[in-house]
Amino acid sequence: MSENVGLQSVLAGGVDEPASRQDLLEALEIGSIADRFPDHLSGGQRQRVAVARALVHKPGIVLADEPTGALDAASSDRVVEALFRLHRHQGATLVVVTHDRAVAQRMDAMIEMRDGRITTSEGTA
């Protein structure tokens, strides 16, 4: 699984750094299962691996579609924390689509949609 994340660094044209990769996995609390194969991961663990793959090459903008959809509350917090850490340290822009209001409220700006229409817009310029 760890190598799966490392592959993304190379695919994105960067350099694979096993140490920083491991730090990211630890941050998402999946560092202890780094040697497992994808088929041996639970749905939540796979979700976190996908997030790790999205973040490992330190992108400038992250488009996240329901990043916490299959996660319990604690795991959800860790994923969101990882996204915010990227935002804080790298200045990456986060664009998150979520049904979880708690996650949405942690964002700088929030646009709410209902039945395909924008109903509220908070913190937008």
Next chain:
Amino acid sequence: MTFSSYVVRDLVRNPRRTLASMIGVIVGVGLFSSVLFFIDGSGASMTARAVAPLTVDMQRVLTTPLGGSLRFGQAIADPSLAASGRTEVTLTVTNSALTPSHEVVVREKLLSPLTYVTGSTALDGETVPDVGGEFPLSQGPAGIGLNIGTVAVGSTRKITFQAEAGADIPITADLPVGSTISTREAPTPVRASEPVSATLVTLADRIHNIPGVAAADPLVFVDMARGAIATQTTRVPDHVRLFAFDASYQAHYAGINVLRGGFRPSEALISAEMARALHVDVGDTINLNLPLRATPVPVRVSGISDLSTANSLFESRQASSLEHFQYIPYSIVVDHAFYRDTVAPVFEAAIAKRGTRLVYVPLQELDISIDRGILNADPATALAQTHAIATQIEAVASDQDYVVDNISNALQVAAGDAIVAKKMFLYLGLPGMVVAAILTAYAGSLLAGSQRRENALLRVRGADRRDLLTLLSLRTIALAGVGSVIGVALGFVVAVALLGRAIVFEASPGALGRSAFIAVFAGVLVTATALYVPGRRLITREIKQELAEIEEVPVPAWRRFHLDVVVLSAAVAAQWLALRHGAFDIPPGSVYAGQSVSLPLILLGPPIVAWLAGTVLIARLVSAVVARGVARRTTDRFEHLVPGVLWRSIARRLRATTSGVTTVALVVGLGTMLLCFSTAYGDAKTNDARFLVGSDIRITPDPTSGRSHPVSQSSAFHVDGITGATAVIYSLENAVLTSAANEDVATLAAIDPGVFPQISEMQNSSFVQGTVASNMAALRDSPDGILVNIALADGLKLRIGDPAKVMFARGTDQQTRATATVVGLFQRFPGAPTGTDIVASIPRYEQVSGRAQADYYLAAAADRTAAGLTNIVDALSAQKGFDRSYVVQTSASALDKDQSSLTGLSALGLLHLDSFFTFLMAATATGMFVFGLLLQRRREYVTLRALGLRSRDVRRLVLSEAAIASVVGAAIGLLVGVAMASQFVHVLRPIFTLPPVLAIPAPRLALFLLLVLSATVLSSAAAAVLIGRMRPTELLRDE
């Protein structure tokens, strides 16, 4: 809908999957069937090969005097007899020949119910007393007869005796004849009342009318003493052979070439050597000094002939040297009428004269030619035909002589050889069938995965395990059946295309049909099993996994028990034991002995087993090394994209990669083995031909030429294309070798030891000790050194270093005895099909005998192909007077009469077939591997694409993985194939004179491997195109 219609629709609606499943079956069965068709065609041509070297198809050798010198009759006075009745039996002996018969013995073995009446025997009316109370015509336990002495010309002797009947005899004429007669001149007993013996001419006429007999020609020949032919002033210096035959004989048998004049009745055709010795020409008169005849018989010379290539006249009739060409330079030919009227009576009189003992007696025979056009191409069928003809020939005047059936003997050997050939090539085709099974099983295992979803759907709809297995069985039979039929058709088309219609259609339609049936049957059996087993395993495993809810990939039993190691060890041990105990060193076949070659084909089993087990083991070891490398890896850093993914892909799917590598290795191993084997076979054939001739070209002075042929003349043959030439002094029984223990007549060859090894076909294995170089050096450096055949050395108790004495130039005016030292022992020496006993150096021969005339010259060619040798022969013939002075034989035209007809098989044809099919199989194997990758990893590839991997990188991944599997597989296959071929060539030992050696045809192997790798690239390119067409979103949704 029935299960069968479901299967048919399933196969038709998935053409690519169906074709992929069948391709292994088609190619494998194609190879197997084409080899069978090759065997049929080649086996059928063995008749022509077997009878080609025969000089005389059949011979009737006469054992009773011509025309029957005595008439012997038996008569019983009463036509019928009652029990206890008596009758008189009369035996008459009449001499109607030109000479008296001596020591005439009459025997009578009275057969039940007749018994002899004591004291009733009379000879010419005078009573003959009983001997010890016994019948005078059957005395003692041995039944010794009555010697009535000499029966003069034109006289009749009569013996009578009384016999009593022990029971009623309705017709006395029906009683079996028990009386026989023999004479000093004709010691073989002849029964009474036999029909008059046929003459040679009568026999010839009657036999010629038998269907299948092309010609029946009488031949009489007799050797006569030195000087038997002379003029007023000169005598022939050596013994003479007189032949009697007619012009038809000359027309039917090759080699009787009239140089000047002609062959005319009552005149003589003499050999050129005799004409030269007597200084006579056409029109002159010569004298025949016949045995016991005071005055010579004058004969006019009607022609001068070259008989030096007349095999039918000079091939030995003696059992110990049957068919060896033993030329007698001083020969004379007369017609039958002259022989009958002038020569035969003299010999008959000489034989009849009391107290004389002739050294030579005339040998009379009928030489019979069979119409070879009617002979079936298959040796076994042709044998039945010639047997039937021989039986009819024997029925004509039976008991008078015996038939020597050379053609049936040769065909019997060829029929045996044909069976051996079939077995040998079947063994060679067997790995093809194994590969077909492996390819099919490989395809089956790859495609079984794709059946998984379909099986799951069927099970949801209510199908149970039995239903799934029934569907699998039907699908398997359909694929194997249709694939096998297409494979046989492909095999036939390829055999015709590569070998030519002439070879394949040489076989009968029945034989071809049988082969097609065998190929389809074996193909269905083997490939259906190979398809069924992985499919069944998958169904069983899925159900078990479902029940256990645990996925596990079981390790196959053969790996758990290391069966590859066990089987390979057993095969190696069996082969080692076979080699160590000389299992391959069986006696070669012999046409003379009527002995077919007996190849130890069962010994081909261990190399085939070793090929399978060895390939699997090596592939597994490579896989283990890779796995160990993965385990030792200290970093999991992704350095480069494609190599990083490739390495991880291979390492994590080692079993799948190993299967691909093993399959490619097996195919390449088979191809390598067949290429090496065919090359070794062809090389052995060429080497044998060179050994028979002595080198590429043998130039023999024409015996009719008056030129001298000094050994130094070899330099005159250096035309374009000849790399060297050397002279050889050689003739049959031209020496006597004397040791401290014994003495024997021997055949000596004198050579130039400095040049001979470069010109001739010599192998180290021909010598008991040392190498070619060391033995030749010893011969050159020792002033009186000789090399001796090991068989003769054993007989004379000679060892290396022993002193001996050699009589050089035996039978000539220069014959001289000289000391010699044995400097080497050999088993066989090139250039002398009738065998060489002693080899000496030409300088030594010249020094001792003062004779330096070459008997033939050997020349080595730069280009040893048939075309190259023809060019050289043409260049030699262009030299002034060459054709009149020399006869040229090349290794391309050499044909050993005693050699197995297996050597006549076209190894090149087999080579073409094998190369084609092994390439197809290799291409199929690599294609399967590549498309197997594609099938199994579609999801992986599209995921990688979705993650950002470019199509180009996916193509590189596929190509690299396929290339690695092909290269590693090819390397393993090359290694195993060469090892397998090195063991396979042992089985050819009995066929050839020189032991065949392993040959590695590097250019052909390189081309083969290049084709295999090209197939990999092509299939990878095709796979890349398919990958490019994939739509990731649809594929991921499907998955």
